[in-house]
Amino acid sequence: MNTLLFNNLNLTYKNGFQAIKDISLKIENGMFGLLGPNGAGKSSLMKTIVGLQKPTSGNIIFNGTDVSENPDDIKKNLGFLPQDFGVYPKVSAYDLLQHIAVLKGITNSSERKNQILSLLEKVNLSDFKNKEVHTFSGGMRQRFGVAQALLGNPRIIIVDEPTAGLDPEERNRFNSLLNEISNDVIVILSTHLVEDVRNLCSEVAIINQGKLLRQGNPNELITELENKIWSKPIDKSELEHYQSNYKIISQQLIERELYISAFSEQPLSDFSSVNPLLEHVYFHTLTQKQ
Ligand SMILES: Nc1ncnc2c1ncn2[C@@H]1O[C@H](COP(=O)(O)OP(=O)(O)OP(=O)(O)O)[C@@H](O)[C@H]1O
Ligand SMILES: [Mg+2]
Known part of the structure; x- marks a missing residue:
């Protein structure tokens, strides 16, 4: 070794x-x-x-x-x-x-x-x-x-x-x-x-x-992020609202629709739970206070 x-x-x-x-x-x-x-x-x-x-x-x-x-x-x-x-x-x-x-x-x-x-x-x-x-x-x-x-x-x-x-x-x-x-x-x-x-x-x-x-x-x-990543399709005009009210860790265009991913220990209503990926770990780490 x-x-x-x-x-x-x-x-x-x-x-x-x-x-x-x-x-x-x-x-x-x-x-x-x-x-x-x-x-x-x-x-x-x-x-x-x-x-x-x-x-x-x-x-x-x-x-x-x-x-x-x-x-x-x-x-x-x-x-x-x-x-x-x-x-x-x-x-x-x-x-x-x-x-x-x-x-x-x-x-x-x-x-x-x-x-x-x-x-x-x-x-x-x-x-x-x-x-x-x-x-x-x-x-x-x-x-x-x-x-x-x-x-x-x-x-x-x-x-x-x-x-x-x-x-x-x-x-x-x-x-x-x-x-x-x-x-x-x-x-x-x-x-x-x-x-x-x-x-x-x-x-x-x-x-x-x-x-x-x-x-x-x-x-x-x-695994540490399981049940802590929530996603939702939004209209581009709502982005600012979500950014100021949620811990948004990434935004992604999927089939021309804008999806945001948010970090939350508790379920977020109107959001769907997503299986965490290493990408979420990465963005969550980068968006935490340094
Ligand atoms: N010779 C140097 N003198 C002064 N600053 C430098 C020098 N080389 C790199 N830097 C600065 O150090 C920081 C880190 O640069 P570095 O090249 O290590 O980043 P990196 O993570 O490899 O980025 P990339 O993904 O773009 O390759 C940058 O702000 C860069 O401007
Ligand atoms: Mg480099």
């Missing part, structure tokens, strides 16, 4: 903006979802874990070792697929993996070759290994990104909003790939797609404005 601990992590950028506020978390093998809206601090947290930026205070402990005291230890064990992978050079997928493998310290050339070929197979890119990566589609780029993250058999894999921009089929394929690799390593997936977390993750943390708001097993968090 691998264990990654954050203790009272804080990160303030050079311009004085505090992007991470006192986050403490324990993450173990399996898929861990980091859920939060745009600007919540997901990428900031991930870049801090992978060592691209140092926390202003607090520490990160990987399998008992403080990362700041032994940065090489976590670097050796880590694979990262950043939100913006950035440069796609005019070299073949195989050659780029070869280059990254060398950077990751896989010095034995036959081992390097075996790893690269089996990873290309795993992410379904074997047929394209001699194609230049800049010609790849979005989905192929993300799968290539997973292959490079898996070089060196890391024990922590961090993927930052990996399915943004993928079509449904590519997104499914990508999610199954993540699911497959998450058995005996830690996979941290950041996303604002609640459904992806629901389908993949055994643990979720909801963050906003740099703060950790909720953490737990998705099923347990959902």
Whole structure:
């Protein structure tokens, strides 16, 4: 079992903006979802874990070792697929993996070759290994990104909003790939797609404005909301009235009708009870006083 601990992590950028506020978390093998809206601090947290930026205070402990005291230890064990992978050079997928493998310290050339070929197979890119990566589609780029993250058999894999921009089929394929690799390593997936977390993750943390708001097993968090979510179709003109009188956690258009979902411990007359979803947990958490 691998264990990654954050203790009272804080990160303030050079311009004085505090992007991470006192986050403490324990993450173990399996898929861990980091859920939060745009600007919540997901990428900031991930870049801090992978060592691209140092926390202003607090520490990160990987399998008992403080990362700041032994940065090489976590670097050796880590694979990262950043939100913006950035440069796609005019070299073949195989050659780029070869280059990254060398950077990751896989010095034995036959081992390097075996790893690269089996990873290309795993992410379904074997047929394209001699194609230049800049010609790849979005989905192929993300799968290539997973292959490079898996070089060196890391024990922590961090993927930052990996399915943004993928079509449904590519997104499914990508999610199954993540699911497959998450058995005996830690996979941290950041996303604002609640459904992806629901389908993949055994643990979720909801963050906003740099703060950790909720953490737990998705099923347990959902159960806590049973008989507390109420829904009703309304006319657009009534929205303001409902917003000022009820704890509205979300509004949704269903077949061109506006439905509101409200949180209430007691039944609300004229509303129907709905089975809670992780989406309700997410919106309820975000709308609570912070
Ligand atoms: N280098 C930086 N200097 C100053 N502020 C930054 C820097 N990088 C990010 N921020 C700010 O920190 C906050 C968190 O940004 P971050 O990119 O971590 O959010 P995110 O949760 O990944 O959002 P998204 O879902 O849009 O990717 C934002 O307000 C952002 O403007
Ligand atoms: Mg981000």
